[in-house]
Amino acid sequence: MRDDRKLLVFCIWSVLGFLGMGFILEGLSRDSYLVGLLGVCTIVAAFIGHIIVNYLNKQGFEPGETALGLGLFGLICLLFVVGWIVSETSQTDYYIAITLFAVLSIGMIAYLSSRYGMRQAFSRFHIKPTSDEGNEK
Numbered sequence: 001m002r003d004d005r006k007l008l009v010f011c012i013w014s015v016l017g018f019l020g021m022g023f024i025l026e027g028l029s030r031d032s033y034l035v036g037l038l039g040v041c042t043i044v045a046a047f048i049g050h051i052i053v054n055y056l057n058k059q060g061f062e063p064g065e066t067a068l069g070l071g072l073f074g075l076i077c078l079l080f081v082v083g084w085i086v087s088e089t090s091q092t093d094y095y096i097a098i099t100l101f102a103v104l105s106i107g108m109i110a111y112l113s114s115r116y117g118m119r120q121a122f123s124r125f126h127i128k129p130t131s132d133e134g135n136e137k
Contacts, residue, residue, distance in 0.1 A: 005057045009050055009065075016046035027096050036096035040103055047107060060115065073104060 020042030027036025054060055061069075080097045083089060 002057065005053060005059075008053050012046050012049040012053065016042050016049065020046060024096060024100065028093050031090050031092045033092050033095050036092070037099060040096070040100050043100075044103060044107065051111065077101065 020039045023039025023042055024036050025039075027033065027039060050061075050065075080101075
């Protein structure tokens with residue numbers, strides 16, 4: 001992988017990713033859906049920027065980038081559930097979180113289906129066993 005691609009992806013996520021999370025956290029603390037929505041849109045812009053960089057470099061997401069993205073998505077979901085159980089959560093907080101989860105999920109499905117097609121998108125996650133697996137003595 002080229003170093004300039006790594007640097008560009010890092011810069012995109014450093015600026016837009018942190019700015020988006022800042023807007024989301026500010027929207028949660030101020031109970032403002034519009035500020036939280038601005039954060040979601042900023043994160044979507046970072047994701048689109050990452051896709052553009054991948055297209056210009058004629059490559060897809062690296063396995064580490066995919067693992068990091070899915071891991072962060074799971075962590076955010078877990079933190080939301082823990083926050084919901086531990087503290088009071090307003091209706092606006094629910095709307096911001098549901099918007100974030102829905103947009104990220106729909107974005108991932110749209111990316112995979114447009115890049116690989118529906119059949120190959122499923123095979124990106126489904127690991128087929130080799131003919132030797134399961135026949136060990």
